Amino acid sequence: KAGVTQTPRYLIKTRGQQVTLSCSPISGHRSVSWYQQTPGQGLQFLFEYFSETQRNKGNFPGRFSGRQFSNSRSEMNVSTLELGDSALYLCASSLTTATNEKLFFGSGTQLSVL
């Protein structure tokens, strides 16, 4: 069974631009979560989607948005990029939203904002 796939692996953007990251979950998994990882802040929860609906949202500005499609694939978008948005963005999938589910992570998208 294929794992969680994130594309692209690396991105370089400039301030003010926007970016879209993609995540394909493990087949059959309906929950997709996004995390931002920076050296100083660790993993920060962005949002979670289940069956095309946003279930939870972290404390990020409205420039960060996401969506989930009917095949459970998910995208996140960051508009008006800032230098501080440089980070590793991780996507994780699980079968359901139950709290005893373990998360399966992709390898992440490394975003650099210049």
Next chain:
Amino acid sequence: SQQGEEDPQALSIQEGENATMNCSYKTSINNLQWYRQNSGRGLVHLILIRSNEREKHSGRLRVTLDTSKKSSSLLITASRAADTASYFCALTPDSWGKFQFGAGTQVVVTP
């Protein structure tokens, strides 16, 4: 904060030694999980312990949970160079919410 806080931030040991790291939190939880991350990659699930459990084992891993102290520990016995990674605790509050990760413990195992 609902996040777990790992301690120490970094740990350096030699192969064959045990590595112990701790996670403290502030809210009541449903369960607590530990994950490992190799440099620049995604996280891999190691073990889950429920709030009504006190100890769990998986191979060379031993996890304890003390809900009265709001803390958990992860012990890796007989460390190997391949155990070099960052280790994160992830907790799920018993209120509505999703996994909250700490900043991690960076473990370096030297041959």
